Amino acid sequence: MALGESALLTDLYELTMLQAYHDRGMNATAVFELFVRALPSRRNFLMAAGLEQVLDYLEQLRLSKEEIEWLAASGRFSKSFLESLADLRFSGDVHALPEGTVFFPDEPILRITAPLREAQLVESRVMNLLHYETVVASKAARCVIAAPGKLLVDFGLRRAHGAEAALLSARASYLAGFAGTATVLAGLRFGIPTYGTMAHAFVQAHADEAQAFENFACSHPGNATLLIDTYDTEAAARKLVALAPRLRGQGIAVRGVRIDSGDLAEHARRVRHILDAGGLTDVNILASGNLDEYALQALLAAGAPIDGFGVGTRMNTSADAPYLDCAYKLEEYAGQARRKRSEGKATWPGRKQVYRRTDSQGRMAGDTLSLEGDAQAGVPLLKQYLRGGRRTGESPPLAEIREYAAAQLAALPAPLRALDGAARYEVAVADSVVELAGAVDRATA
Amino acid sequence: MALGESALLTDLYELTMLQAYHDRGMNATAVFELFVRALPSRRNFLMAAGLEQVLDYLEQLRLSKEEIEWLAASGRFSKSFLESLADLRFSGDVHALPEGTVFFPDEPILRITAPLREAQLVESRVMNLLHYETVVASKAARCVIAAPGKLLVDFGLRRAHGAEAALLSARASYLAGFAGTATVLAGLRFGIPTYGTMAHAFVQAHADEAQAFENFACSHPGNATLLIDTYDTEAAARKLVALAPRLRGQGIAVRGVRIDSGDLAEHARRVRHILDAGGLTDVNILASGNLDEYALQALLAAGAPIDGFGVGTRMNTSADAPYLDCAYKLEEYAGQARRKRSEGKATWPGRKQVYRRTDSQGRMAGDTLSLEGDAQAGVPLLKQYLRGGRRTGESPPLAEIREYAAAQLAALPAPLRALDGAARYEVAVADSVVELAGAVDRATA
Numbered sequence: 001m002a003l004g005e006s007a008l009l010t011d012l013y014e015l016t017m018l019q020a021y022h023d024r025g026m027n028a029t030a031v032f033e034l035f036v037r038a039l040p041s042r043r044n045f046l047m048a049a050g051l052e053q054v055l056d057y058l059e060q061l062r063l064s065k066e067e068i069e070w071l072a073a074s075g076r077f078s079k080s081f082l083e084s085l086a087d088l089r090f091s092g093d094v095h096a097l098p099e100g101t102v103f104f105p106d107e108p109i110l111r112i113t114a115p116l117r118e119a120q121l122v123e124s125r126v127m128n129l130l131h132y133e134t135v136v137a138s139k140a141a142r143c144v145i146a147a148p149g150k151l152l153v154d155f156g157l158r159r160a161h162g163a164e165a166a167l168l169s170a171r172a173s174y175l176a177g178f179a180g181t182a183t184v185l186a187g188l189r190f191g192i193p194t195y196g197t198m199a200h201a202f203v204q205a206h207a208d209e210a211q212a213f214e215n216f217a218c219s220h221p222g223n224a225t226l227l228i229d230t231y232d233t234e235a236a237a238r239k240l241v242a243l244a245p246r247l248r249g250q251g252i253a254v255r256g257v258r259i260d261s262g263d264l265a266e267h268a269r270r271v272r273h274i275l276d277a278g279g280l281t282d283v284n285i286l287a288s289g290n291l292d293e294y295a296l297q298a299l300l301a302a303g304a305p306i307d308g309f310g311v312g313t314r315m316n317t318s319a320d321a322p323y324l325d326c327a328y329k330l331e332e333y334a335g336q337a338r339r340k341r342s343e344g345k346a347t348w349p350g351r352k353q354v355y356r357r358t359d360s361q362g363r364m365a366g367d368t369l370s371l372e373g374d375a376q377a378g379v380p381l382l383k384q385y386l387r388g389g390r391r392t393g394e395s396p397p398l399a400e401i402r403e404y405a406a407a408q409l410a411a412l413p414a415p416l417r418a419l420d421g422a423a424r425y426e427v428a429v430a431d432s433v434v435e436l437a438g439a440v441d442r443a444t445a
Numbered sequence: 446m447a448l449g450e451s452a453l454l455t456d457l458y459e460l461t462m463l464q465a466y467h468d469r470g471m472n473a474t475a476v477f478e479l480f481v482r483a484l485p486s487r488r489n490f491l492m493a494a495g496l497e498q499v500l501d502y503l504e505q506l507r508l509s510k511e512e513i514e515w516l517a518a519s520g521r522f523s524k525s526f527l528e529s530l531a532d533l534r535f536s537g538d539v540h541a542l543p544e545g546t547v548f549f550p551d552e553p554i555l556r557i558t559a560p561l562r563e564a565q566l567v568e569s570r571v572m573n574l575l576h577y578e579t580v581v582a583s584k585a586a587r588c589v590i591a592a593p594g595k596l597l598v599d600f601g602l603r604r605a606h607g608a609e610a611a612l613l614s615a616r617a618s619y620l621a622g623f624a625g626t627a628t629v630l631a632g633l634r635f636g637i638p639t640y641g642t643m644a645h646a647f648v649q650a651h652a653d654e655a656q657a658f659e660n661f662a663c664s665h666p667g668n669a670t671l672l673i674d675t676y677d678t679e680a681a682a683r684k685l686v687a688l689a690p691r692l693r694g695q696g697i698a699v700r701g702v703r704i705d706s707g708d709l710a711e712h713a714r715r716v717r718h719i720l721d722a723g724g725l726t727d728v729n730i731l732a733s734g735n736l737d738e739y740a741l742q743a744l745l746a747a748g749a750p751i752d753g754f755g756v757g758t759r760m761n762t763s764a765d766a767p768y769l770d771c772a773y774k775l776e777e778y779a780g781q782a783r784r785k786r787s788e789g790k791a792t793w794p795g796r797k798q799v800y801r802r803t804d805s806q807g808r809m810a811g812d813t814l815s816l817e818g819d820a821q822a823g824v825p826l827l828k829q830y831l832r833g834g835r836r837t838g839e840s841p842p843l844a845e846i847r848e849y850a851a852a853q854l855a856a857l858p859a860p861l862r863a864l865d866g867a868a869r870y871e872v873a874v875a876d877s878v879v880e881l882a883g884a885v886d887r888a889t890a
Contacts, residue, residue: 002447004608008630011602012641015629020643020664026650070633076668120646124628127603128611135606157456158572159768161580161761162609163449166573169606182456183569185448188515196457198465201565201775204783205471207889219465223521229787231889262788316606317767323604323758330646338649342674343707444652444676 004053004164007063007088008070010124015077018117022081028334030116031351032123033108034130035329040321042421045412047141047405048097048109049172050133052395054126055385058090061122090118094386097354098396100137100175100405101381102412104427106369107354108382109134116333123328131326132165136172139318141409142293143311144177145417147300151308153195154181155288156316169316175401177409182310190398197225197258197286197310204230210239217247217254225256225286228271233259237271241278256284258310264289265304272305286310292319293419337440348433349440354381364411370430449498449609452508452533453515455569460522463562467526473779475561476796477568478553479575480774485766487866490857492586492850493542493554494617495578497840499571500830503535506567535563539831542799543841545582545620545850546826547857549872551814552799553827554579561778568773576771577610581617584763586854587738588756589622590862592745596753598640599626600733601761614761620846622854627755635843642670642703642731642755649675655684662692662699670701670731673716678704682716686723701729703755709734710749717750731755737764738864782885793878794885799826809856815875 003009021027036046063071063085072082092114097103110130112119143152154173160166170186180193187194198216206212209231217224228236240254247254257275259267264287275283287299288310296309313319329347330338339349350371357378359365368376384392396404415423448454466472481491508516508530517527537559548554555575557564588597599618605611615631625638632639643661651657654676662669673681685699692699702720704712709732720728732744733755741754758764774792775783784794795816800823804810813821829837841849860868 002608003612003630006630008633009602009608009611010629011600011627012629012632012639013627013643014641016641016665017643017647017661020647020661021650023664024660030646030650032646067633074632074639076665116650120644123644123646124602125608128605128608131604132606155456157454157569158773159576159771160573161577161606161767162613163447163454163570163573164607164609166454167448167607182458184455184457184460185451185453187457187519188453188512194457194519196459196461198458198462199565199568200785200787201475201477201568202462202465204775204785205466205475205561205778207781209889215469216462216465219468220461220521230785232786260787261790313768317762319767322606322762322764322767326604328603330649333650336652340645340649340675342645342676342705345706444654 004057004125005060006067007061007121008067010121014121014123015071017120019077019081021117021120022084027115027117029113030119030330031332032112032119032328033331033352034110034127035108035327036105037325037327037345038105039421040324042320042419043138044416044418044421044423045102045104045425046134046324047137047176047408048101048103048134049099049137049175050130050168051096051099051110051385053129053133053168054110055094055391055395057125057129058094058122058386059389059391061090063088088117088121089389090114090122091389092118092386093384093388095382095384097381098383098404099401100408102364102408104367104425106348106427107367108352111351111382127326127328131324133168133172135318135322135324136169136316137176139315140173140176140178141405142419143296143315145409146293146297146419147309152178153308153310154178154183154312154316155310156312157183159313160316165316171398173315175398176405177402192398198227200227200230203227209236210243213240214243214247217252218250221252222255224254225258226254227260228257229259229261233262233267234270234274237274241274241280244278244280254283256286256307258286258288260289264306265299265302268304268306284308288312290314297419337436339437339440341441348429348437350433350436352433355379356381358411362411363413364425366426366428368428368430369433371432371436374430374432376430449570450502450505451512452506452566453512455566459566459568460516462565464522464526466562466565467529472560472562474558475564475775476777477557477564477773478776478797479555479572480553480772481550482770482772482790483550484866485769487765487864488583489861489863489866489868490547490549490870491579491769492582492621492853493546493548493579494544494582494620495575495613496541496544496555496830498574498578498613499555500539500836500840502570502574503539503567503831504834504836506533506535508533533562533566534834535559535567536834537563537831538829538833540827540829542826543828543849544846545853547809547853549812549870551793551872552812553797556796556827572771572773576769578613578617580763580767580769581614581761582621584760585618585621585623586850587864588741588760590854591738591742591864592754597623598753598755599623599628599761600755600757602628604758605761610761616843618760620843621850622847637843643672645672645675648672654681655688658685659688659692662697663695666697667700669699670703671699672705673702674704674706678707678712679715679719682719686719686725689723689725699728701731701752703731703733705734709751710744710747713749713751729753733757735759742864782881784882784885786886793874793882795878795881797878800824801826803856807856808858809870811871811873813873813875814878816877816881819875819877821875
């Protein structure tokens, strides 16, 4: 079984609570919502992602006999409770923002309505999936905004936080507008286009750099991107110019070169000049090395003649904001609205919906957080995905999600497209929500 | 198959290089070393972790028939090359720092000596594993230093970057000195002690907070930690005091309380006072909520009467330094030393060893980076773990690695234990390494 499919990929407190719920026969319908409390300092918006993996997880949820036996051996749980786990499945409803939707603090991105034990147990993994893909899609969307029209490729497997982070960040960045990934398995699993160049080791393994270029180009005719910064970037570009006629004689063209160190803008300018002067105007330039949206913006503002970027570590660790202040909170139990009032962490109770207004150009013009039954101006954003534990329809293909995400970015008001995080978007709270919060507080005072 | 076991969890460029190596019959012995180029700004040292997972990965490396067929369908590779992949296994040697070893920039933490195609293919996943566990162990070690004698528990599953990050951060933080984790599956997989309390949802699902406490305590007699900040922290502490005699009548004691919001030091002081005045001197106080080594140090400096800490997100995303500037570089091929000279990224060539001197108290007193055959004062740190693709011996149990890591932290010179990253440790480079670099440069000029 894959790591992420185990129902034991959960926090122990979910199970200790389930034991106590079991002992008291508490298993009425619970409503939990997942939302982000506040934006990181340099974010103006977030982009929802990871729902597809959440639905997969919920649909296959079960504890194996071996897992239950292992829990029994811990001595923490009663026999009757352990027996009750054997038939645990997810039988509830899921409403969520479609993947690729732009959203803001306090707006639910997912709602789970299910018997208490189910809705409680899945908290940890549901958050683990939605949080990470949302972190990455939000970061990748900023790169897409910073480098319009440029080829962006996920290069981040090696420093992603584990195998699943590598796979899911390839998916989330593609969804947000990247052209593809270097991670081969993401191509196999998700059908994402894969891109590959060569490493310094390839050049180093040859006694002669030009020979390395020739060998690689011959093995990948028409499709080779050569790494030119192993020793001296401009000298390597000149070697390529010198080599090109011989390759052309064999019907072989080189597609591009990659620069991975030094002043990327300055090297790109010099290399472009060398290539153009040598007749290689159609060889494109790819840059990589500690890139993120800030670096992309700076390189393009400096007029660097770079056609594409390998963006890795800082994107898939979301280095300037590696986590979101998100929460999965009980909003209703057994028909009664609930909320917590912890200092700085109070939540809005009830089953909520987000309504979004747009202006005459289709630009986002303000959201309202309301209760499900209290319609507001605009379009409701949360849709239903699971009913009674089963999908309500087929999932959209990733390419379609990617188009939707692009449309979402195109609908962002201009100030929100800035990278500095200074802009704010209006999210009004409907009176019905405020009134319900007051009623809940009086009931639990 | 688990995600992380697939040989296709690699960068596409590894495969495009392998195609070119195959076309030229280049498969002599290659030596790659993995090292960190520079410390993040607030780190004085790093702690190696993840080797066990690397060895597991290398021992099981192979491409399935389905994976090779999928590669064939891409049209990028030759039939002869694809056929050659069927019998690809890892047949090389691995030398590495034992897990838990403190290390510094430029010191190899792993060396792979293998036929070129094997050593190249594994680059991406070997880095992915060693990098992440090292990031987390290094961060967790700082928490351990900041909170001596306190119970530290990994609470980070929900915001770890995916399933594997959750599992591996539980392992890496335990190895570095944490007492355990909340992640149940990490208990099952690695035998790490698990800890669990309750969530706000448990309190909210009850109409009455005191009733929630009583139910939970009855379900976990002697072992309950109650979350007391859902509504009003001090009021909840008083409810526990009022409840305690009735629980005692049933032979039930509460083990602890958890505070998750507000001014943790101030709440802890008030709660300690309420509990002590109510005769509950043996109920301990656990704190959680956005904690890291800086927060732990500040809380303890303020004299907060807190017995244990749940440390999550900021530890397992290593929020202030979510990645390391690490590299896996070819140092020798077919008996010839190699290095790259890229600006700011030049490497030391050859098969290297690290020698560490200690003073009369056993404190670390300086390292020397040397060539394997050029012994220096001190003890060599890199040991052999794989020979011909198979383990040279049994892996140490995690508890033993944890003791070794504790001894490493105890041997740190005092300035390196500070959290600000201002201290520097001497790593000398032996003449033999400098001379070899010069010789390599002359040969590849």
